[in-house]
Amino acid sequence: MDRFDPLTINVRSGHFIGGDYVDAQGPRIEVTRPSDGVVYASVPIADAATIDRAVQDAWTAFRTSGWARIAPRERARVLRRFADLVAADAHTLAPLEALGSTRPVRDAFNWDVPFTAEGIRFYAEFADKLGGEVAATDHDHLGMTIAEPYGVIGAIAPWNFPLVMASWKIAPALAAGNAVVLKPSEMTPFSVLRLAELAVEAGVPPGIFNVVQGDGRTTGDALVRHPLIAKVTFTGSTRTGAAIMAACAETGTKPVTLELGGKSPQIVFADAPRLDDVARRIAGAITGNAGQVCVAGSRLLVERTIADQLAERVQRLFSELRAGATWSPDATLAPIISEPQAARIEAIVGRSITGGATLRCGGRRADASTPGAFYMPTLLTDVTPHTDAVRDEIFGPVLTLQTFDTEDEALALAAHPDYGLAAGVHTADLGRALRMVRGIEAGTVWVNRYGRTSDFMIPTGGYKRSGIGKDLGRQAYEANLRFKSVLIDARV
Numbered sequence: 001m002d003r004f005d006p007l008t009i010n011v012r013s014g015h016f017i018g019g020d021y022v023d024a025q026g027p028r029i030e031v032t033r034p035s036d037g038v039v040y041a042s043v044p045i046a047d048a049a050t051i052d053r054a055v056q057d058a059w060t061a062f063r064t065s066g067w068a069r070i071a072p073r074e075r076a077r078v079l080r081r082f083a084d085l086v087a088a089d090a091h092t093l094a095p096l097e098a099l100g101s102t103r104p105v106r107d108a109f110n111w112d113v114p115f116t117a118e119g120i121r122f123y124a125e126f127a128d129k130l131g132g133e134v135a136a137t138d139h140d141h142l143g144m145t146i147a148e149p150y151g152v153i154g155a156i157a158p159w160n161f162p163l164v165m166a167s168w169k170i171a172p173a174l175a176a177g178n179a180v181v182l183k184p185s186e187m188t189p190f191s192v193l194r195l196a197e198l199a200v201e202a203g204v205p206p207g208i209f210n211v212v213q214g215d216g217r218t219t220g221d222a223l224v225r226h227p228l229i230a231k232v233t234f235t236g237s238t239r240t241g242a243a244i245m246a247a248c249a250e251t252g253t254k255p256v257t258l259e260l261g262g263k264s265p266q267i268v269f270a271d272a273p274r275l276d277d278v279a280r281r282i283a284g285a286i287t288g289n290a291g292q293v294c295v296a297g298s299r300l301l302v303e304r305t306i307a308d309q310l311a312e313r314v315q316r317l318f319s320e321l322r323a324g325a326t327w328s329p330d331a332t333l334a335p336i337i338s339e340p341q342a343a344r345i346e347a348i349v350g351r352s353i354t355g356g357a358t359l360r361c362g363g364r365r366a367d368a369s370t371p372g373a374f375y376m377p378t379l380l381t382d383v384t385p386h387t388d389a390v391r392d393e394i395f396g397p398v399l400t401l402q403t404f405d406t407e408d409e410a411l412a413l414a415a416h417p418d419y420g421l422a423a424g425v426h427t428a429d430l431g432r433a434l435r436m437v438r439g440i441e442a443g444t445v446w447v448n449r450y451g452r453t454s455d456f457m458i459p460t461g462g463y464k465r466s467g468i469g470k471d472l473g474r475q476a477y478e479a480n481l482r483f484k485s486v487l488i489d490a491r492v
């Protein structure tokens, strides 16, 4: 699927609580299509009373539906069916995802929806494979740990990959036997509602997977603070993550998983094989989803002797991209999520140029024939670690270039004062690659590639202010469980 007519997409709004849509009164938020700036729907803002209803319903379902108690193999079977329904629904889900987000429908159809389904399938397989442990004790005792779900997990998701980011939260939580109340971003609220419908169709008991709509200040905050929320899992900005952590501390020392912002370096040594391929990786890592990716490779660090050659290649690749609506088959550059976000990108680039950076290309909106908020891929050189565009997470297609002569210089430039989410190293020298892997303070380091494969076993998460805990991998499953220690005395 590579196109659709946005006027033909049926959008269902509301909260999804207790297995069905819930009518909502009160204030609403208008939802805008980033591709053309058209307001196409609105969502209600769940207040504290609505959150209480959703969490109470989830808690009741957790205790009474049997989801946490059924044979884990049965839970896995239901989740596999859920995954199958998601995959089979791609013709509905992909345009729904693309309509109001920055995801081109071609990508949503070929990647986001299948990847969401596969993630659910992946965690379904953990349900009956990982349990507790038996401890080594003397023969008069049996010591063990029993893995138990928390109860109701509060999940909060960002707008940049609405389905995939939500699935990374809900799939391990459900597989571990929890109930979930999910709040999607108010900018991309609809595709996860379809996900919730499909979960119920697959046999997930009503009330086990709920979706509440609203903003951060009212809805997100009320969700995090609800006394029956036993754990919070969040993906979003570092600032919001810190506020959520504080709220979790104030309302019951709730454990948190935080997947936060990044400012990831891509380090290219002169010996890196096939410079054309390297350039494609560099360009792709900052223009994919128009740079609105937590692990966007936004800081290019390149050995001085090849800096000009690489910059020229990257610029050429940038110039080939065509801005266009997510429903247009010819578009290769996604829109920016909102007008304020595009204005923010412009302001950071402007301040960087005023501060001494050289604009090599981009630095402007797409031409007026594209009505949405599109920002052209931008390359800035002559920057320092203090340049705004080097320091701030931009969340747009803006790449800065710095040069180095030695490995130590590369490592010093790679270190960011705040972020440590991901990094890329491009070199033919294995010893050097390993030295860089060890030296870089980041949760993920890719060598001679940039970005994930479809392998879900490799967890993702940040060092420093890029986050706490992991999504994906076994770690994300275990983070949705708590472990009870049991010691049985056999001498009675």
Ligand code: NAD
Binding pocket: 156, 157, 158, 159, 160, 165, 183, 184, 185, 186, 214, 215, 216, 217, 219, 220, 221, 224, 235, 236, 237, 238, 239, 240, 241, 243, 244, 258, 259, 260, 261, 262, 293, 294, 295, 393, 395, 421, 460, 461, 462, 466, 467, 471
């Ligand atoms: P954001 O922090 O503005 O919002 C994320 C979510 O939090 C939204 O649903 C929002 O409504 C909610 N929220 C806002 N304030 C809240 C509060 N006080 N309490 C509870 N909830 C609140 O982030 P965004 O703009 O939607 O997403 C972009 C950010 O997400 C970037 O910083 C990006 O790096 C990060 N991100 C990180 C990862 C990762 O895996 N590390 C993945 C994707 C995105």
